[in-house]
Amino acid sequence: MTRLKVTTPQPGEGAPRSIGRKHMDRLVGKVAAITGAAVGLGRATAIRMAEEGAAVAILDTNEADGQALATEICSQGAQARFWRLNVSIEADVSRVLNEVVDGFGHLDVLVNNAGVVGANKPTDQLTEAEWDFVQNINVKGVFFATKHAIGHLRRAGGGSIINLSSIYGLVSAADVPPYHASKGAVRLMTKTDALLYAADKIRVNSVHPGFIWTPMVEGFLAEQGDVDAGKPLVAQLHPLGHLGEPDDIAWGCVYLASDEAKFVTGSELVIDGGYTAR
DSSP, rough: OOOOOOOOOOTOOOOOOOOOOOOTTTTTTOOOEEEEOOHHHHHHHHHHHTTTTOOOEEEEEHHHHHHHHHHHHHHHTTEEEEEEEEEEOHHHHHHHHHHHHHHHHHHOOEEEOOOOOOOOOOGGGHHHHHHHHHHHTTHHHHHHHHHHHHHHHHHHTOOEEEEOOGGGGSSSSOOOOHHHHHHHHHHHHHHHHHHTTGGGEEEEEEEEEEOBBBBHHHHHHHHHHHHHHHHHHHHHHHHSSBBHHHHHHHHHHHHHHHHGGOOSOOEEEEETTTGGGO
């Protein structure tokens, strides 16, 4: 089986490219649920995990892109299905994960990828609603999905939870306080849950991307002004001198989901072009 052929990405979507090497079967027999999977990092992760043999549950509020991605993956002979999910609603998270298990038979991997940037204001100018909007998705969403995945992972005999944090879960900057707070929370939630569930053979790790060319980053730059002018400036924040691509993160998630990472839990996988090495 060759790599899945993917459609040409829309501007700023950053979909992964087919690179033509043989299917490696690193995730054969596993079922992976990925939140925020319709575009960007989630889309790339869904494609790469499906290529490696996983059955993929695409969870997102973006129905059009999510359904299209599921159809695209299935057309290449892999397994995927879309569920509409708002991760900030606990009852929906519980129901959808139950439906994933009913549909695929079990759950082995949870990728907590859904996230938003939120308002870019100094702390003293933020409203409670602006703060809560980010925490409800970026923090409570991870909490809800993890909470309702644990029982399924236990019944599967163990598994892997992969939490998308950020470079801004490790360091900070003078902007978007709600986002930075949320990603710091995800980092420590990861370590706590790694300790809590190690005896259940459930591994929990965080991934810390630098600036990756996705709709989220493009939108952030658009709010700052000129995207074309801002893109090279942000690229130069990374010692490697360029932005990352969604596949850079997707392959890290494939590794953490696979048995290659069987001794890895409570860890921070930093994929940031050297941003935090200073």
